[in-house]
Amino acid sequence: MPTLRTLLAIPASLVLALAPAAAQNAPVETSPAEAVDAVLPLLVTEGGAPAAALLARDGTHARYAAAGPDIGRTDRFRAGSITKTFVATVVLQLASEHRLSLSDTVEQHLPGLLRGHGTDGRRITLCALLTHTSGLADFTEATHGTLPLTPPQAVRIALALPPARPDHFAYSSTNYVVLGMVVRQVTGRPYAAEAERRIIAPLGLTGTSFPESRTALPSPHGRAFAADGSDVTELDPRVAGAAGELVTTLADLDRFYAALLDGRLLPPRRLREMLATRAAHGSYGMGLFPVKLPCGTTVWGHNGRISGSYVRSAATADGRRVLTFRVNTDAITDPRLEPALLDAEFCPRIW
Known part of the structure; x- marks a missing residue:
């Protein structure tokens, strides 16, 4: 479900307020990497996740970070509503x-x-x-x-x-x-087969698949945990179907959203339709939703929640900068952390 807009009305200083140790040692000028690195561990220590990871891409440059055990850059995971x-x-x-x-x-x-x-x-x-x-x-x-x-x-x-x-x-x-x-x-073909032919294969998303009734995650993967701590790594994806069965990787989601927003998957007219939010009164386009950050930057993307996994992808409107982060549980218990992480990545500033 899309992140509530009200969660975004937070001061930029929340990044440092939530991480006082980082604030004490922060340089005067803070890069996105440093700001994000201050927030990511809080998804574990304050947000209740066993582990968290992110992959940010700016053009051809990629940056990976992780916190907590048993989580890896190339892990396959369930992406829910993405x-x-x-x-x-x-x-x-x-x-x-x-x-x-x-x-x-x-x-x-x-x-x-x-x-x-x-x-x-x-x-x-x-x-x-x-x-x-x-x-x-x-x-x-x-x-x-x-x-x-x-x-x-x-x-x-x-x-x-x-x-x-x-x-x-x-x-x-x-x-x-x-x-x-x-x-x-x-x-005459399942939506999964059409997505494979039209998106997954052309973009080389080698870690992305639609598992249909397969309950096991492809390797490599870590463990997935429900909110009560039970292991839900094996799951029948037919609980979500076309609304949420996707299995993917951090790198594949970054590549997908970059390609979508820079026009490689849709003609200009159709991409404009996808980004138009009038019908949903500003809340949603077509398979994407916008978030306006405190610095004025608007990012586009989606989140996904399914038992044992929460994922969020966000990108600038031109697709040049994109961030995907995930935790290996259903949700982040502190609702301030997701907007703080997006703010840290897409709104670099001098503290």
């Missing part, structure tokens, strides 16, 4: 090929799927699915992301829940499950 950016990219590519239109209704592609309980697929467009303005309830509210489901099962669960208000932003994983079904209907 899957949505991949699915949105595939849908926009299909639109650019005139194989579908964003103004198409769900009913045109999947007749009868969205009917009943106040929902009518004849009134829900693909654009509304992409921007989370469809009114579809989130099936994970009922399953808590622990029950393996087929896409039709996930949709049926969502339809039994009270719908959200149409045309208003309400983040719902059901939207992207339906989009995965649309991709299959239009192409």
Whole structure:
């Protein structure tokens, strides 16, 4: 789920306030690397994560850092809702090929799927699915992301829940499950196969895959832990499907978001559509959301949460600078740390 904008209204000095030892020894001029290095360990000591790691890229220069045991630069991990950016990219590519239109209704592609309980697929467009303005309830509210489901099962669960208000932003994983079904209907191939052909293979994302029903992570990987400390390294990814099943690496996510934002994956018109937030009232584009940092810089990306993993990717609008960090548990318990880390990376300053 996207980070709440209210969490970003924090002073830049939080980086040092949370790390007094670093502040005492900080030079007058602090580089992004030094500022980020002051925050990253706090994801473990203050944020409750067993371990944390990040990979930042500025053009051709990459910088890796880690804190805590049993976490590595090349580890495969579950990326949760970052899957949505991949699915949105595939849908926009299909639109650019005139194989579908964003103004198409769900009913045109999947007749009868969205009917009943106040929902009518004849009134829900693909654009509304992409921007989370469809009114579809989130099936994970009922399953808590622990029950393996087929896409039709996930949709049926969502339809039994009270719908959200149409045309208003309400983040719902059901939207992207339906989009995965649309991709299959239009192409005759699963969304995972289309993402592999259109994104993963062309960009050389060798650590990225859609595991379908495979519960084990590919090697190399560390361990993943639920909030209660239990080991959830093995997980049936059908709990999330097209809304969150992706397995990937830090380097692959940096490469993907850089390529997406610098125009290698979408024509200019479609990229502009992806970054337009009017439909979601500024909260979300299509598979991406913006965050305006205290220094005025806006970064684009997504986060992903699934049992045993929390991931965040953010990049400048031109894709030149990108940061991905992750922890090997469900969430960061101190909500100030994520915005502080983004601020440290993208808003270098003199302290």
